[in-house]
Amino acid sequence: MQTSTSTSTTTTSRAIGIDLGGTAIKGAIIDxxxxxxxxxxxxxxxxxxxxxxxxxxxxxxxxLIEKSGAPASSFVGVGIxxxxxxxxxxxxxxxxxxxxxxxxxxxxxxxxxxxxxPAAAANDVTAVALAELMFGAGRGVKNMACFALGTGVGxxxxxxxxxxxxxxxxxxxxxxxxxxxxxxECPCGQKxxxxxxxxxxxxxxxxxxxxxxxxxxxxxxxxxGNPAAVTSKAVYERVAEGDELAxxxxxxxxxxxxxxxxxxxxxxxxxxxxxxxxxxxxGGVIIEAVKRYAALxxxxxxxxxxxxxxxxxxxxxxxxxxxxxxxxxxxx
Amino acid sequence: MQTSTSTSTTTTSRAIGIDLGGTAIKGAIIDxxxxxxxxxxxxxxxxxxxxxxxxxxxxxxxxLIEKSGAPASSFVGVGIxxxxxxxxxxxxxxxxxxxxxxxxxxxxxxxxxxxxxPAAAANDVTAVALAELMFGAGRGVKNMACFALGTGVGxxxxxxxxxxxxxxxxxxxxxxxxxxxxxxECPCGQKxxxxxxxxxxxxxxxxxxxxxxxxxxxxxxxxxGNPAAVTSKAVYERVAEGDELAxxxxxxxxxxxxxxxxxxxxxxxxxxxxxxxxxxxxGGVIIEAVKRYAALxxxxxxxxxxxxxxxxxxxxxxxxxxxxxxxxxxxx
Numbered sequence: 277m278q279t280s281t282s283t284s285t286t287t288t289s290r291a292i293g294i295d296l297g298g299t300a301i302k303g304a305i306i307d308x309x310x311x312x313x314x315x316x317x318x319x320x321x322x323x324x325x326x327x328x329x330x331x332x333x334x335x336x337x338x339x340l341i342e343k344s345g346a347p348a349s350s351f352v353g354v355g356i357x358x359x360x361x362x363x364x365x366x367x368x369x370x371x372x373x374x375x376x377x378x379x380x381x382x383x384x385x386x387x388x389x390x391x392x393x394p395a396a397a398a399n400d401v402t403a404v405a406l407a408e409l410m411f412g413a414g415r416g417v418k419n420m421a422c423f424a425l426g427t428g429v430g431x432x433x434x435x436x437x438x439x440x441x442x443x444x445x446x447x448x449x450x451x452x453x454x455x456x457x458x459x460x461e462c463p464c465g466q467k468x469x470x471x472x473x474x475x476x477x478x479x480x481x482x483x484x485x486x487x488x489x490x491x492x493x494x495x496x497x498x499x500x501g502n503p504a505a506v507t508s509k510a511v512y513e514r515v516a517e518g519d520e521l522a523x524x525x526x527x528x529x530x531x532x533x534x535x536x537x538x539x540x541x542x543x544x545x546x547x548x549x550x551x552x553x554x555x556x557x558x559g560g561v562i563i564e565a566v567k568r569y570a571a572l573x574x575x576x577x578x579x580x581x582x583x584x585x586x587x588x589x590x591x592x593x594x595x596x597x598x599x600x601x602x603x604x605x606x607x608x
Numbered sequence: 609m610q611t612s613t614s615t616s617t618t619t620t621s622r623a624i625g626i627d628l629g630g631t632a633i634k635g636a637i638i639d640x641x642x643x644x645x646x647x648x649x650x651x652x653x654x655x656x657x658x659x660x661x662x663x664x665x666x667x668x669x670x671x672l673i674e675k676s677g678a679p680a681s682s683f684v685g686v687g688i689x690x691x692x693x694x695x696x697x698x699x700x701x702x703x704x705x706x707x708x709x710x711x712x713x714x715x716x717x718x719x720x721x722x723x724x725x726p727a728a729a730a731n732d733v734t735a736v737a738l739a740e741l742m743f744g745a746g747r748g749v750k751n752m753a754c755f756a757l758g759t760g761v762g763x764x765x766x767x768x769x770x771x772x773x774x775x776x777x778x779x780x781x782x783x784x785x786x787x788x789x790x791x792x793e794c795p796c797g798q799k800x801x802x803x804x805x806x807x808x809x810x811x812x813x814x815x816x817x818x819x820x821x822x823x824x825x826x827x828x829x830x831x832x833g834n835p836a837a838v839t840s841k842a843v844y845e846r847v848a849e850g851d852e853l854a855x856x857x858x859x860x861x862x863x864x865x866x867x868x869x870x871x872x873x874x875x876x877x878x879x880x881x882x883x884x885x886x887x888x889x890x891g892g893v894i895i896e897a898v899k900r901y902a903a904l905x906x907x908x909x910x911x912x913x914x915x916x917x918x919x920x921x922x923x924x925x926x927x928x929x930x931x932x933x934x935x936x937x938x939x940x
Contacts, residue, residue, distance in 0.1 A: 361907075361909065363909060369909060418775055419774055419775055419779075431875070433875070433876070435767040435768065435772055436767065436768065436770065436772065438768065440767055440768065440876075441877075442751055442876065442877030442878070442879075443750055443751055443877070443879050443913070444877060444910075444913050446877040446907075446909065446910045446913070447751075447875070447876050447877035448875065448877075449874045449875065449877075449907060449910065450874075450875055452874040452906075452907055453871050453874060453875060454787075454867065454870070454871060454905065455786075455789070456789050457787070457788050457789040457791075457800075459789075464907050465904075465907070465908065466870070466904075466905060466906075466907075468789075535786065538786070538798070539785050539786060539871060539875075540875065542781040542782075542784040542785060543763070543765070543779070543780065543781065543782055543785060543871075543872065543875070543876075544765070544772075544774065544779050544875075545773075545774030545775070545776060545778040545779035545780075545781075546774070547774075547775050572797075572798075573786065573798060574784075574798075575693070575778075575781060575784055575796050575797070575798075576797065577693065577695060577701055577778065578774075578776075578778045578781065581696075581775070581776050581778070
């Protein structure tokens with residue numbers, strides 16, 4: 277299927293998109309143009325364990341189908357964005373620390389048994405990347421890489437005008453490109469993954485580590501006095517105010533991301549690299565810095581032929597991307 | 609075009625393949641089955657400068673066409689593998705230090721003006737990778753990455769069953785994946801590119817550096833007494849003999865290559881990674897070590913779904929790959 281949304285094939289396919297978060301589950305009907313109707317939100321009830329979370333997802337799917345007034349069979353499938361990593365058969369492999377008991381849950385068969393619909397799941401940040409590919413800054417681009425900066429760093433690749441997923445649906449783990457030899461330990465088992473530096477989690481860790489080394493800026497004092505209050509948003513508010521520590525934290529994150537972008541440029545020569553996700557909403561400041569660092573970390577002749585642009589999707593990117601996952605897989 | 613050589617489209621296309629080296633230029637007629645007839649070899653005459661080298665290439669193309677007994681128009685085009693880096697329009701951008709005056713040479717228009725055939729050029733080690741994709745260990749594989757270890761490290765990517773070149777023919781510079789933060793300087797402008805460690809050049813440098821630190825093994829004594837005699841072949845002969853320094857040099861090269869392979873596994877989830885080129889002819893010893901290191905440097909669930917295998921092509925890989933380049937671009 278083409279990533280372009282202008283084909284009739286794409287616009288006639290409708291899917292249910294589910295974006296699972298630690299606090300809320302968001303669900304919506306998605307077609308090739310975007311969200312149909314409104315986004316519905318229910319509590320995750322993560323404390324109830326994996327089966328409770330799954331039950332809440334199934335209820336939300338049922339509610340969305342019922343509200344649509346159409347039969348389940350009018351949808352091509354259900355797409356689910358989830359924290360952590362999903363195996364090719366729909367089993368959560370781990371990496372979803374804020375959802376106790378979610379690891380090991382099989383998410384495909386319950387959806388199919390209850391609604392007769394096929395399901396596709398992916399990491400929630402990968403889903404954000406997919407939303408950019410299908411609805412945002414990636415529309416119509418032939419060769420593209422997308423980095424989505426959230427709690428982790430997700431990725432997506434378009435090759436020759438099609439979403440590139442690999443033979444097992446596992447391609448695009450761009451957050452686990454190693455950018456610092458012997459660097460921070462990553463739950464994936466490697467050291468120095470870009471996700472450990474350029475995600476919200478990574479930025480907070482850098483701020484706290486750098487603050488511990490000294491300095492009297494507002495961010496340094498906050499990070500030492502009340503580390504729990506340090507968020508990537510708090511860092512970027514202070515970048516805007518010129519806080520010297522915040523600027524250093526920001527430069528570090530963008531250097532690390534620039535290295536991963538550089539690797540993708542050399543290996544893949546994309547026409548466009550899209551930087552999205554919640555963290556990147558700080559906007560121009562991140563894009564400009566990543567461009568600067570990626571130029572240092574890639575072959576000039578290839579770099580010159582690649583645009584680095586901000587994502588275009590807003591807060592519904594996760595649910596849009598989840599629906600897009602099902603449209604990509606089962607639509608048309 | 610499919611990379612498989614079993615389609616009638618591919619087998620009916622014939623191209624001229626030219627493999628430019630520092631000492632000799634090799635040329636042959638290539639079709640979808642491999643080399644047609646014999647490989648012809650003429651001196652490069654690198655000392656004569658870029659125009660002399662180009663003249664020798666053109667003469668060789670003319671000779672091959674004449675010998676074929678068929679008109680130039682019976683060929684789909686000319687493919688040229690060259691040291692260094694080639695721009696999308698066929699201009700040598702540099703990186704060919706053993707060919708003075710070759711940088712800046714335009715190679716497409718003289719071929720087209722003289723023979724009325726389109727030309728395609730690529731780095732010589734990229735061409736080796738392409739030969740593996742079309743004729744060797746990559747045949748019929750849907751998603752694949754190839755690393756070719758020669759003077760440099762070349763690469764190639766197959767995505768969804770097709771050679772992936774990017775919009776400007778520049779994709780697959782896998783030798784310039786950075787694997788050591790702040791590592792060895794690379795002519796490409798970066799530091800720590802895998803090419804600086806896992807190519808013949810890199811292996812020799814590692815051997816000389818490690819020998820300078822001490823040790824009394826045969827390789828250590830050779831490297832200190834007669835560094836010009838240290839070649840990657842000399843290192844691998846001593847690996848086979850159990851020379852302790854040689855084994856450390858080998859492990860270092862495979863660790864570095866394993867990191868780059870791991871990055872490609874995480875980003876791209878290939879079904880197969882092929883390791884080829886002159887250096888890799890040491891065979892099993894390199895493949896086993898690279899597997900060991902790549903396992904440490906990639907996500908286990910993705911790694912498990914990827915084979916790491918040796919290349920199958922011999923010494924004509926360069927000329928075969930050059931011809932394959934033209935068949936890929938202009939054939940069928």
